[in-house]
Amino acid sequence: xxxxxxMNANGGIVLAxxxxxxxxxxxxxxSALGCGMVGKAAAGIIAEEPEKFxxxxxxxxxxGTQGLxxxxxxxxxxxxxxxxxxxxxxxxxxxxxxxxxxVGIAGLTSAKFQAQVSTAGLQILAKNPSQNTKGIIFAVIxxxxxxxxxxxxxxxxxxxxxx
Amino acid sequence: MAVVxxxxxxxxxxxxxxxxxxxELQKFEDVHFKxxxxxxxxxxxxxxxxFLRRDASEEAESRCEAELFKVNFALARTEPYxxxxxxxxxxxxxxxxLGFDEFDAYHEQxxxxxxxxxxxxADEAITQARTEISRLRGENDNLRPWLKLDVSPEEFDxxxxxxxxxxxxxxxxxxxxxxxxxxxxxxxxxxxxGYIKEDAAVLLTVPSEQYDDILAHVKxxxxxxxxxxxxxxxxxxxxxxxxxxxxxxxxxxxxxxxxKDLGPEHVNLQIVYDYYETALAREQACRNFLATRDVFMAxxxxxxxxxxxxxxxxxxVCGKEYYLAEEEVARDSxxxxxxxxxxxxxxxxxxxxxxxxxxxxxxxxPTPLLMPFYMVFFGLMVGDLGYGxxxxxxxxxxxxxxHFKPSMRRxxxxxxxxxxxxxxxxxxxxxxxxxxxxxxIPTANLADFPSGWKPIMDTQKDxxxxxxxxxxxxxxxxLFGVAVKGxxxxxxxxxxxxxxxxxxxxxxxxxxxxxxxxxxxxLPGFLKTLIPAVFVICLVGLALTQGREYPTxxxxxxxxxxxxxxxxxxxxxxxxxTRIAALALSGAYIAMSxxxxxxxxxxxxxxxxxxxxxxxxxxxxxxxxxxxAYVHSCRLQYxxxxxxxxxxxxxxxxxxxxxNKYINITK
Numbered sequence: 083x084x085x086x087x088x089m090n091a092n093g094g095i096v097l098a099x100x101x102x103x104x105x106x107x108x109x110x111x112x113s114a115l116g117c118g119m120v121g122k123a124a125a126g127i128i129a130e131e132p133e134k135f136x137x138x139x140x141x142x143x144x145x146g147t148q149g150l151x152x153x154x155x156x157x158x159x160x161x162x163x164x165x166x167x168x169x170x171x172x173x174x175x176x177x178x179x180x181x182x183x184x185v186g187i188a189g190l191t192s193a194k195f196q197a198q199v200s201t202a203g204l205q206i207l208a209k210n211p212s213q214n215t216k217g218i219i220f221a222v223i224x225x226x227x228x229x230x231x232x233x234x235x236x237x238x239x240x241x242x243x244x245x
Numbered sequence: 246m247a248v249v250x251x252x253x254x255x256x257x258x259x260x261x262x263x264x265x266x267x268x269e270l271q272k273f274e275d276v277h278f279k280x281x282x283x284x285x286x287x288x289x290x291x292x293x294x295x296f297l298r299r300d301a302s303e304e305a306e307s308r309c310e311a312e313l314f315k316v317n318f319a320l321a322r323t324e325p326y327x328x329x330x331x332x333x334x335x336x337x338x339x340x341x342x343l344g345f346d347e348f349d350a351y352h353e354q355x356x357x358x359x360x361x362x363x364x365x366x367a368d369e370a371i372t373q374a375r376t377e378i379s380r381l382r383g384e385n386d387n388l389r390p391w392l393k394l395d396v397s398p399e400e401f402d403x404x405x406x407x408x409x410x411x412x413x414x415x416x417x418x419x420x421x422x423x424x425x426x427x428x429x430x431x432x433x434x435x436x437x438x439g440y441i442k443e444d445a446a447v448l449l450t451v452p453s454e455q456y457d458d459i460l461a462h463v464k465x466x467x468x469x470x471x472x473x474x475x476x477x478x479x480x481x482x483x484x485x486x487x488x489x490x491x492x493x494x495x496x497x498x499x500x501x502x503x504x505k506d507l508g509p510e511h512v513n514l515q516i517v518y519d520y521y522e523t524a525l526a527r528e529q530a531c532r533n534f535l536a537t538r539d540v541f542m543a544x545x546x547x548x549x550x551x552x553x554x555x556x557x558x559x560x561x562v563c564g565k566e567y568y569l570a571e572e573e574v575a576r577d578s579x580x581x582x583x584x585x586x587x588x589x590x591x592x593x594x595x596x597x598x599x600x601x602x603x604x605x606x607x608x609x610x611p612t613p614l615l616m617p618f619y620m621v622f623f624g625l626m627v628g629d630l631g632y633g634x635x636x637x638x639x640x641x642x643x644x645x646x647x648h649f650k651p652s653m654r655r656x657x658x659x660x661x662x663x664x665x666x667x668x669x670x671x672x673x674x675x676x677x678x679x680x681x682x683x684x685x686i687p688t689a690n691l692a693d694f695p696s697g698w699k700p701i702m703d704t705q706k707d708x709x710x711x712x713x714x715x716x717x718x719x720x721x722x723x724l725f726g727v728a729v730k731g732x733x734x735x736x737x738x739x740x741x742x743x744x745x746x747x748x749x750x751x752x753x754x755x756x757x758x759x760x761x762x763x764x765x766x767x768l769p770g771f772l773k774t775l776i777p778a779v780f781v782i783c784l785v786g787l788a789l790t791q792g793r794e795y796p797t798x799x800x801x802x803x804x805x806x807x808x809x810x811x812x813x814x815x816x817x818x819x820x821x822x823t824r825i826a827a828l829a830l831s832g833a834y835i836a837m838s839x840x841x842x843x844x845x846x847x848x849x850x851x852x853x854x855x856x857x858x859x860x861x862x863x864x865x866x867x868x869x870x871x872x873x874a875y876v877h878s879c880r881l882q883y884x885x886x887x888x889x890x891x892x893x894x895x896x897x898x899x900x901x902x903x904x905n906k907y908i909n910i911t912k
Contacts, residue, residue, distance in 0.1 A: 154838045222876040233827045
């Protein structure tokens with residue numbers, strides 16, 4: 083069996099699997115990076131003011147959603163497409179691979195930058211806790227692009243999928 | 246329903262009346278003082294008022310602060326033992342209520358200083374006992390390797406025939422060391438008493454005459470000599486230490502108990518805390534005044550409708566010994582403080598306005614204008630009947646059964662309002678918790694909807710429809726914003742500006758959208774010429790008028806063209822509203838994926854594990870949904886909507902008020 087024959091027979095499912103994996107691990111990578119970064123900074127505040135734990139936790143959780151978004155797309159590719167009734171052609175496999183990229187790449191990058199904003203928001207929490215909400219708002223704005231990535235991926239996987 | 250009309254006042258009266266007057270005004274809670282120190286008094290007044298000095302008593306302020314420091318200390322120490330209800334119960338119990346006079350006199354009849362002194366003594370005793378205990382424990386740690394030593398160190402050199410020495414040898418080398426030394430010197434006595442980390446603690450007793458030889462010998466074998474830092478038998482010393490530790494622990498417990506006994510004082514200390522915060526606020530208000538030895542002068546603002554009451558209060562305190570001048574505030578005044586007044590529901594949305602900026606005195610209060618849009622956007626972004634119902638019930642219960650500060654109540658009421666649109670959004674998207682079941686629309690598409698019925702907007706099949714609907718909402722809000730601007734300009738009498746900056750834009754936007762609609766069949770023929778004509782004429786009108794405020798011809802032309810270019814900004818603004826659809830979709834799909842996961846467990850454990858996954862996922866998604874909807878609804882107001890008509894930048898009305906953090910003060 084030549085490589086092309088193998089690809090024609092199995093390429094669809096291989097690429098779809100790669101897409102699912104990429105969506106999950108890139109989102110998760112970004113979120114792990116982001117939550118780690120904010121958590122490290124938050125620990126510094128909690129050492130002196132333990133009562134701010136709840137608010138610091140929210141700031142830490144903000145960059146955690148990208149991993150969830152990636153996971154949702156991975157789940158949809160697995161359950162709806164790979165585990166679906168129809169076989170996946172090579173072209174459809176490529177399509178699903180690309181469909182994973184919006185949530186994967188937007189998640190990876192936005193989580194990092196959101197974490198930076200969240201870390202800066204911790205400064206607000208430390209110095210002027212009554213204005214903490216504004217720090218959260220700044221961080222949520224970055225989230226927008228992860229949501230757009232998620233929605234683009236959802237549309238590609240579920241709505242415009244070439245049957 | 247708007248920015249409250251203010252009246253400016255100037256008040257002069259005798260300083261001896263100040264304390265009483267400030268208390269009354271603090272109860273009144275509606276006076277905002279102007280800081281006269283910062284103010285550059287008008288030139289002709291300056292000479293007249295040059296003899297006035299700043300009226301602030303740093304001494305009185307620091308006295309309040311010192312008392313607050315004590316009360317804070319006492320509050321922190323008694324908090325763990327407080328008898329006040331905690332947790333949910335604390336929220337459902339109404340805060341303690343006190344009349345103002347009782348509150349004001351409380352610190353005189355309640356001896357909080359005695360409580361403070363007792364707490365301080367107990368606190369010092371605890372600190373001292375703890376330090377001592379840890380020192381003794383450290384000493385015992387040092388004694389531990391030598392506990393078996395039955396000679397005290399000062400006796401080492403005093404033996405008749407022998408001398409002793411202690412030191413350490415690596416614990417692995419001990420056996421070899423002992424054997425080697427005993428082989429060379431038969432009379433030497435070696436004993437390993439204990440261990441210090443990696444080393445054995447060794448006692449070496451040798452005949453006096455061989456002492457130097459043996460010591461030189463053992464050094465080559467890795468023995469290092471130690472001099473012990475204690476006198477007496479180690480076991481005795483340790484025992485004495487332990488006895489002292491037990492004594493100290495008893496003392497510690499006694500001190501802690503005496504602190505615990507003061508736990509019930511916590512709630513009383515809270516009243517004192519509120520009293521001094523309130524007193525401090527009065528002292529700080531004096532910073533705004535100017536004074537001579539006997540007279541002080543205050544300027545400030547009161548809401549117009551409260552002006553009579555204000556006058557009555559002043560008269561009540563000062564009798565006839567005062568001078569009060571009131572004047573109207575000019576519409577364009579920059580320094581007048583802004584108070585918003587709205588109905589109860591609308592005022593819940595004031596925080597959204599204030600978070601952006603306080604309006605100026607000559608501006609419209611945008612709160613009632615943003616409320617309906619905010620609610621609709623929020624509802625469509627979360628769009629889940631279940632989440633809406635939970636939000637509704639939770640906020641309603643909190644408002645009904647719990648006691649919160651007014652700011653928190655406003656926040657809860659705000660979410661209570663939004664919960665209804667959230668439920669409505671759920672009905673439109675047809676589901677609760679990511680499960681679609683409200684399907685009122687008949688459909689021929691049996692492949693996707695086997696029952697032949699579909700939701701009003703399906704989050705899977707009607708994505709394009711959702712985008713278009715949200716953009717349509719955006720167009721409505723933007724047109725409304727531009728119209729509000731026109732209305733504001735008309736109210737100022739600027740009819741030409743209203744036409745140029747509002748009407749022309751509205752017509753351009755409407756005709757521009759109309760041109761997209763021209764592809765529709767069955768459009769009357771005359772519209773096909775009318776719409777493009779209106780579009781072009783208005784565009785030309787904009788190009789001619791948008792640069793009218795520039796002084797030069799080049800400026801006017803350039804400004805006009807740049808104004809027309811602003812149309813692209815409107816396109817961007819409208820597309821921005823698709824975020825409503827995007828948030829709705831992400832929420833719906835995350836809910837759906839958790840439901841899929843919950844259903845993937847084998848039947849035997851599905852009820853248990855599936856329920857856990859379902860609950861966890863839905864709570865997470867609900868939190869994310871509310872947070873995202875809160876922020877993005879705000880953003881649409883601030884950037885796309887306020888940009889059309891609202892500038893802000895006013896000073897917030899901060900009256901002299903009672904500072905009641907813990908208790909409720911009835912006037």
